[in-house]
Amino acid sequence: MEDADQLRSLGVDLSALDPAPPQTPRWDAGTERLKARHPCLLCGQPSSAVGIAHTPGHGRRWVGTCMPCLVATTPSGRTGVSLTDTLAVLREAAREVGAVLKIITDEA
């Protein structure tokens, strides 16, 4: 989810995102950012995925999300993640926050 338009559609204030390093490679910077467990920009839980958004008018900005938010905001058909894996992530997220989760599918 590093697309600026998608971030705006989710209500993210691009100017509020932390500036990201200007050059590649960014692997070390990304690893350090991930270790710091910054809050997910959508729900505030510790992030477990990081990326850099190229935002018009704001430059390169860090984008950090927790796994459930990453899965929920990744357009379908591009993840390569199975339904089973997605449901496992959702169940784990619900367990972590003590929420009751009922998943309804059209499969029998």
Ligand SMILES: [Zn+2]
């Ligand atoms: Zn989140």
